[in-house]
Amino acid sequence: MSEKMLPIALSNRHLHLSQEDIETLFGKGYELNKFKDLSQPGQYAAAEKVDLVGSKGTIKGVRVLGPARPSTQIEVSLADGFSLGITPPVRDSGDVAGSPGVKIVGPQGEVDLKEGVIAAARHIHMHTDDAAKFGVVDKQRVKVKTSGERAVVFENVLVRAHQTFALEMHVDVDEGNAAGVKNGEMVELILE
Incomplete structure (x- = not known):
C-alpha cells in the first residue's frame, strides 16, 4: 500500500452563516447548537436547518455548520443548483465573488443572499x-x-x-x- x-x-449540501445572518434567521442573540462534531477540529454540524429558495425550486432542511463565519457561504452540488434554478460555480471555499445568491428561510426570518452559493472544489x-x-x-x-x-x-x-x-x-x-x-x-x- x-x-x-x-x-x-462526501460533503453534502450545507451552509456557513455569519452571526448577523444567524440572528436574522433564528432570533436576536441566537447561538448555534452543536449536533455533532465534524472531522475538522472546532467545526461542527449544528442542530439548526434552513430552507434554500431559488427561482426554480426549494431545498428544505439544509444543515447549518458552525461556528459562525465572517460571511455567509452556501455549498451545494451542481445537481442542487439545477433544483434551485442557479448555476453555482465550482470554487475554493471562501471564493464567492460573483457567485449566485438564494433566499435563506429560517424560523424567525429570511436572508436574501445576493452572492455566496458555490459548488465547493x-x-x-x-x-x-x-x-x-x-x-x-x-x-x-x-x-x-x-x-x-x-x-x-x-x-x-x-x-x-x-x-x-x-x-x-x-x-x-x-x-x-x-x-x-x-x-x-x-x-x-x-x-x-
Missing part, C-alpha cells in the same frame, strides 16, 4: 505535518486516485495545509457517488 493514502469524505485538509510527509505545500494542486469498480482519478485537488487541520479529502455528493466512494475509504494522493 502506498504511503500517500488518506481518507475521503474538491480539496484535501491536512495538518502541516501531513503535508511534509506527503511532500506537498498549502494551495498546491494534486491528483487523487480512488479504487474499486468505478475508480477515477480526481484532478485539480486543492491541498489546504494548516496546523489545525485533520487529514481528509472532501468531494461533494455528486462526485463521490459517481466515483463509487464512501465516507472513510482510503484514496491515494498522486504527485507528478
Whole structure:
C-alpha cells in the first residue's frame, strides 16, 4: 500500500452563516447548537436547518455548520443548483465573488443572499505535518486516485495545509457517488 493514502469524505449540501445572518434567521442573540462534531477540529454540524429558495425550486432542511463565519457561504452540488434554478460555480471555499445568491428561510426570518452559493472544489485538509510527509505545500494542486469498480482519478485537488487541520479529502455528493466512494475509504494522493 502506498504511503500517500488518506481518507475521503462526501460533503453534502450545507451552509456557513455569519452571526448577523444567524440572528436574522433564528432570533436576536441566537447561538448555534452543536449536533455533532465534524472531522475538522472546532467545526461542527449544528442542530439548526434552513430552507434554500431559488427561482426554480426549494431545498428544505439544509444543515447549518458552525461556528459562525465572517460571511455567509452556501455549498451545494451542481445537481442542487439545477433544483434551485442557479448555476453555482465550482470554487475554493471562501471564493464567492460573483457567485449566485438564494433566499435563506429560517424560523424567525429570511436572508436574501445576493452572492455566496458555490459548488465547493474538491480539496484535501491536512495538518502541516501531513503535508511534509506527503511532500506537498498549502494551495498546491494534486491528483487523487480512488479504487474499486468505478475508480477515477480526481484532478485539480486543492491541498489546504494548516496546523489545525485533520487529514481528509472532501468531494461533494455528486462526485463521490459517481466515483463509487464512501465516507472513510482510503484514496491515494498522486504527485507528478
